[in-house]
Amino acid sequence: MIELIYFSEKQSGAPAYQVIQFNPGEPWQIVDGDEVIGSMQKQEGLWSLHALSSVPDGLLTGIANLIEQQHFNRLPAKIKEHWESYVLEVITQNDALYLIVCKEGIDFDRFKKLFWGYIGELIKDQWQIRFRVYNVDMSDDFEVLVN
Known part of the structure; x- marks a missing residue:
């Protein structure tokens, strides 16, 4: 909500x-x-x-x-634009939870390192946001919490 x-x-x-x-x-x-x-x-x-x-x-x-x-409207587009070759879809569950589905054929472990290292820079307004990131077939995932 x-x-x-x-x-x-x-x-x-x-x-x-x-x-x-x-x-x-x-x-x-x-x-x-x-x-x-x-x-x-x-x-x-x-x-x-x-x-x-x-x-x-x-x-x-x-x-x-x-x-x-609202930032939650612009954040999915920023994520898709920044990681265009990795991210298939960003789904806003609410302003504190985003689901990210990666493209097929990417190096998921590499993306995890890239995402962890930079996602905080994309967040302009500081509030607690949880990102749940999945590979394309949902067989692997990770979660990042940004404060």
Whole structure:
């Protein structure tokens, strides 16, 4: 589960909304107080809002910007780009757990050394993140915890 707090700058009193994604790939739930007021999801590069009641102007854009700015959205692409010849897929389980599947035919032990030695440099915001790294057929793995 990923939970963010969005403070609306366009509304008086700067109301705060909880923005929650329970599982990767699921829509984000928008909560005002104890009421779910809608959900939003990005499909084919565009954000859509499914409101259960009226929502303030600019809420979709503001929350979408908040989600897009989060490091957990950019980290998978950075990992794939940095280790392009090794990494097949990076799956975000939540903002503290990433699953990495390596490509077929790589030297998995070599990648393990490279990954251990450099992953801390890719992390801009310091929080505890666990990486579970698997070879392509899931017969070998290792785990790295970055603080």
